Amino acid sequence: MNPLRIDVRELERGPRSLKAGLTARQLNLDEGQVRVSGKVAVHLTAERQSQGGVRVRGELGVEMELTCARCLEALSRPLTAHFNQYYQSNAHHSLTGEIALQKKDLEVGFFTGDFIDVSDIVREQIVLSLPMKPLCQEDCRGLCPACGRNRNRDRCRCGPVVSDPRLAPLLKFRN
Numbered sequence: 001m002n003p004l005r006i007d008v009r010e011l012e013r014g015p016r017s018l019k020a021g022l023t024a025r026q027l028n029l030d031e032g033q034v035r036v037s038g039k040v041a042v043h044l045t046a047e048r049q050s051q052g053g054v055r056v057r058g059e060l061g062v063e064m065e066l067t068c069a070r071c072l073e074a075l076s077r078p079l080t081a082h083f084n085q086y087y088q089s090n091a092h093h094s095l096t097g098e099i100a101l102q103k104k105d106l107e108v109g110f111f112t113g114d115f116i117d118v119s120d121i122v123r124e125q126i127v128l129s130l131p132m133k134p135l136c137q138e139d140c141r142g143l144c145p146a147c148g149r150n151r152n153r154d155r156c157r158c159g160p161v162v163s164d165p166r167l168a169p170l171l172k173f174r175n
């Protein structure tokens with residue numbers, strides 16, 4: 001069962017809060033793109049709005065498994081993100097696809113029937129919050145371009161790499 005599935009009918013009686021811990025599998029996270037350690041903690045409140053839609057507000061917290069962009073060492077980093085999404089029933093907008101498209105631009109989510117699945121927005125927030133170039137430390141020295149050693153740990157004697165224009169034609173064949 002999906003713990004992030006909200007029964008809209010229950011909201012007629014008032015807002016509903018829920019707390020859940022989800023596995024990467026439950027959230028359908030693409031392991032090639034996002035790796036997490038442990039569960040994704042989600043805390044949210046869903047509330048009926050006067051316009052007929054449902055507002056879902058909440059936050060998530062997770063420990064990300066990342067790779068340093070310079071030295072390629074594994075690192076883990078906590079990530080928190082907030083979300084605030086307005087959902088409308090598809091039933092009100094089945095007339096034209098065009099309206100639905102415009103609404104989508106305004107960040108309105110849609111649901112069909114009596115249930116809203118919030119896992120899409122949780123997954124989206126995690127992916128959006130991924131750092132582009134994670135670093136194990138601000139001044140990570142990265143790998144030596146000559147011998148490949150991790151320069152945070154070892155001091156190799158390669159020195160600065162000198163590029164020799166006479167070698168350039170040869171280097172082309174290495175790839």
Ligand SMILES: [Zn+2]
Pocket residue numbers: 068069070071072073135136137140141142
């Ligand atoms: Zn590093």
Ligand SMILES: [Zn+2]
Pocket residue numbers: 144145146147148149156157158159
């Ligand atoms: Zn080296």
